[in-house]
Structure formats: C-alpha cells, structure tokens
Amino acid sequence: MSEEQLDLVFGALADRTRRAILAHLATTDANVGELTALFTMSQPAISKHLKVLEVAGLISRTRQGTMRLSRLEAAPLRDATAWMADYRTYWSESYDRLDELLDSLD
Amino acid sequence: MSEEQLDLVFGALADRTRRAILAHLATTDANVGELTALFTMSQPAISKHLKVLEVAGLISRTRQGTMRLSRLEAAPLRDATAWMADYRTYWSESYDRLDELLDSLD
C-alpha cells in the first residue's frame, strides 16, 4: 500500500463521523438519506464525508434508481491494519497469533 | 478506546512524516536532532510532529541531559488495530486467525 493511500485511509479514519458511517455500513448498505438521518448534520455534509471515504477506497457506490447505495469496502482497512501490525514486536503480547494473521495477508 | 483517542491516533497516523518517525523509532529510540536529520524539514517542524505523536500516546519522551529521547509506545496502535479488525467479516479471507488475534487483545 502506497504512502498516498495510507494518507487517505488514515485521514478518512481520523474523523469520527466517517468512522460512524463505516460502522453503520458494516451492518447494511445505505443511501445518503438514510445516513443523513443518523447524524445531526446536513445532507451535503454527509455527501462530502462519503466522497472522502470513496476516494480512500473505503466505500464503493452504485446507483439504485434515484438513490446511490454506499457499500463498505474493507480492503484498505486490511492493508492499513497490516501496516500497523509491523509494530507488533512492541505490543505487549500475542505476537505469534498476529504473525499468523500477517502471513495470511500476503 | 474512546472516540477522542481514535481521533488522535488516526489523525497522527494520517501524516507520512509521522509514520516515518514511528518507523524509525521502531528500530531505536532517538532524540530530536537525530530525527530532524532524517528529513528535509526544520527542527521545529519535527518537534511539532513529536508533540502530536506524544499527545496521541504513540511515543513517550524522557530527558537525557540536554536531549529528549523519544520512544515508541505501540499500545495505541494495538487498540486502533482492534477497532479496524471489527470489520474483519468484510475482509476477503483469514477470518479465523484474525478472530484469534482479537480474542487475545482483550
């Protein structure tokens, strides 16, 4: 994963509204209106957040009539996790099981 | 891990200079001057980055004479990894081994 993409992914995750959107999309796909209803925020604000998530590759979007469905795409999360896991030797324990995980990510 | 802390950790990781600092500190502790020499950037800029990393809990700092040693503290990385791993059901494979990891993080 490139530094540019890590910038985008971690930057996208740095906002709690966007993390909450991802958390919701983990349960079900959703359109913009449904997501807007979850927050005390305007629809254009949500659209902007979705754009950031899309550019980071964390969601994909498809037209469904007049609506646009957002779907979680967790591959960048997996890649970012792999990056962070390079520091596993500094974690307090569980090295071996994490090593198994890392091997599986190749 | 609180939303506030996730804001700080992901925000800290969103900058590639800070990620490079963490990568270097993974090999050895270092003072500000040593870290400054690694980048084409002023010393105050590095000091600011270290402050961000410190507030996020990703490094700790100790005085060593006139110098201040920075040391990697990877616990927040572990916690942030655990957050991302909640989306493991969307990853393409390796669910079971990741589940083992998650169990071990409690």
Place this chain on the structure above:
DNA sequence: CTGTTCTATAACCATCACATTACATAAAGG
C-alpha cells in the same frame, strides 16, 4: 413535459494543520 425525490455541487466561512523563521528556555561544562 412536469413535478417529486434524492443527491451533488457551488459559494462561503471558521477553524485547523503544517510548514517557515526568529527567539526563548533548559541542561551541562569550563
């Protein structure tokens, strides 16, 4: 076509983020 619904974009504003240079401060040594 026209109207309705859903979403995106434009224009704007306030604040934050990241860099600079100049200067202040802390610790150690002669």
Place this chain on the structure above:
DNA sequence: CCTTTATGTAATGTGATGGTTATAGAACAG
C-alpha cells in the same frame, strides 16, 4: 556566570478540513 548544545515556543503564511445554505442535476412517476 557564560557559552554551547539541544529543544521548545511564538508569530506568521497558506492550504486543507468541516460545516453551512442555496442551487443544480439525475432518475423516476404520472
């Protein structure tokens, strides 16, 4: 003390970020 070394802080410029309201556009229904 005074100097040197190492680092932090202040002031500043600039672009990015995150929100708003108003408006434009896309898809469908009648």
